């Protein structure tokens with residue numbers, strides 16, 4: 092205690108204190124980005140623990156990502172010390188759901204050793220179910236069914252609960268039957284998908300009141316961060332846990348959210364959950380925070396100006412006392428690679444100025460954007476850390492290795508069995524595998540069970556038989572070893588003995604060395620856990636990978652993954668129409684889609700503490716095809732007075748407000764003058780038509796025209812042209828904006844007119 096007041100209250104503003112000290116009854120903290128919601132929530136938890144209102148295992152606290160859970164654990168530890176160790180129920184919805192499900196798996200016909208399958212396996216299973224139903228597999232894809240089932244699970248619906256009319260959503264009226272068959276397959280495999288982690292919980296709570304009552308007694312306090320992104324299933328889950336039907340027990344629930352940061356609508360999140368909260372928990376105290384402690388005034392102003400364009404919002408104002416800092420920096424660049432180069436240069440110069448790499452983050456809209464950054468980081472030797480996105484655990488070799496480990500833990504895991512039974516090759520032909528499948532169906536056993544059965548018969552012969560025996564013996568041996576070996580040692584043993592490591596050692600594949608490194612890394616990762624189960628659960632649940640050296644690496648992640656985080660310097664590349672806002676979300680969801688994209692822009696800008704740098708490219712390669720791009724409409728929405736247009740040599744200057752609305756962009760000309768590796772300004776500017784036709788290119792330079800596709804080409808047959816990659820050439824064919832050009836050195840190529848200039 093400091094002056095009669097607990098030290099952790101120091102520095103909190105009055106509404107934050109109120110949130111901390113109002114421990115009894117429902118509390119809704121509704122406030123904008125960076126206003127200290129998470130900090131208040133963390134302090135509240137520390138307060139509950141340190142005043143003895145509850146013991147660490149009696150508090151349920153849900154965070155949005157594993158990273159957020161880790162950070163919260165650390166902060167609470169700093170405030171209350173060791174008692175944080177006992178906080179078993181601090182994690183994401185999924186990780187807590189998984190824990191609960193393991194304790195009562197039998198209620199939903201699973202064993203507590205069930206496997207958590209990932210999206211790939213989910214799709215594969217769906218395919219099998221579609222095939223078994225005799226449906227046209229071209230028309231009805233596994234991915235489509237998996238998506239539909241996910242939607243239902245996000246809504247908390249079991250096959251029995253899906254409204255009958257939705258049977259027609261898929262598979263000629265068989266949608267619900269397919270869902271049921273899929274669930275039956277999961278039970279047979281002793282497996283659960285992500286959605287099940289919560290939906291099974293709902294089933295358990297609803298069918299076993301005594302179990303639910305046990306949790307009512309256990310969880311004296313419940314808290315949820317990023318509440319605006321909960322979906323129906325999560326909402327129902329929380330409501331079941333938070334109070335009983337008569338509202339007699341529980342009710343000490345505190346949720347925290349910001350309607351402007353709701354960005355998971357595509358995953359079934361419903362911002363209405365915030366509005367419903369006051370109805371479900373009558374008498375809820377609503378606390379609003381308005382002071383932003385994170386960002387400089389310009390950053391906050393930019394974010395507020397952008398989000399103000401949304402109609403669908405509760406609306407709130409934010410202010411900050413943070414001293415005036417630099418403005419938001421905006422710049423246009425030639426293409427994605429140049430964008431990566433420019434951002435890397437910035438990162439390096441910040442580093443030279445003494446900033447730590449981990450203080451900087453590049454936040455992309457789409458994961459494909461990561462590649463050019465990863466490559467550039469690699470060339471420049473800048474250590475970086477990818478959060479989310481294409482992950483370590485999704486690579487072929489890690490998935491294989493995990494399949495081995497999963498099978499060791501759960502011999503009924505057919506997906507894993509099928510994945511590795513003949514990898515490396517053990518001499519099981521298609522025939523042997525087919526026979527296994529038949530035997531498994533006939534006997535109603537898993538593939539492992541079928542294999543054991545087949546060994547007793549004379550169906551399997553010769554090499555296949557001895558190989559199968561050896562494989563099953565190995566499985567038994569590893570399962571034995573699993574009892575007393577640590578997960579890291581076990582992983583190493585299994586990979587060695589199975590011949591899997593040797594398989595890659597012998598491979599001529601150019602990626603084999605990298606794959607071997609990844610296998611080593613997997614053993615390292617497993618070594619950090621006490622049990623195999625703990626490790627496999629962790630793998631199934633992590634949506635991000637972090638190494639121990641967080642200090643020395645630039646962060647690279649999607650905007651979605653950046654929620655709740657903050658960084659001194661934030662780069663926001665790819666602010667172009669079609670990419671951001673994403674064309675798909677506009678096509679599919681119209682205005683709602685656009686507003687969700689805009690909230691994502693708001694989330695992006697508000698991650699920045701000191702510096703926010705937005706960029707857009709004039710040309711973008713999307714799925715291998717070059718397209719000319721227009722600056723995002725969100726760029727137009729930035730407030731001029733808070734934006735600095737980057738004008739250092741090497742960058743394109745862009746007068747933010749002189750950007751015409753995107754519909755007029757075919758009038759823009761990008762001039763690019765090659766000078767000592769960099770480029771000179773002025774870059775973007777409105778094309779005086781004269782500039783386009785009249786100005787002769789300076790030697791060694793090119794005038795490039797970004798025209799909106801499909802544009803009419805300005806070129807004619809037989810005209811001499813210059814292309815930045817292929818050099819000079821002669822136009823052979825003109826088809827709208829698509830041209831065939833015979834290049835002097837590169838030969839005949841198809842190119843886009845936008846990439847050419849008159850030579």
Ligand code: ATP
Pocket residue numbers: 102103104107122123124125126127128129130131349352383384385654655656657697
């Ligand atoms: P988001 O909506 O992005 O999740 P948030 O509302 O959860 O943001 P926090 O992350 O809790 O905001 O806080 C933002 C920053 O402001 C953090 O660096 C935090 O430490 C700081 N902060 C919060 N409250 C205060 C305070 N009362 N005094 C000083 N700094 C504060």
Ligand code: MG
Pocket residue numbers: 128129130316655
């Ligand atoms: Mg937060």
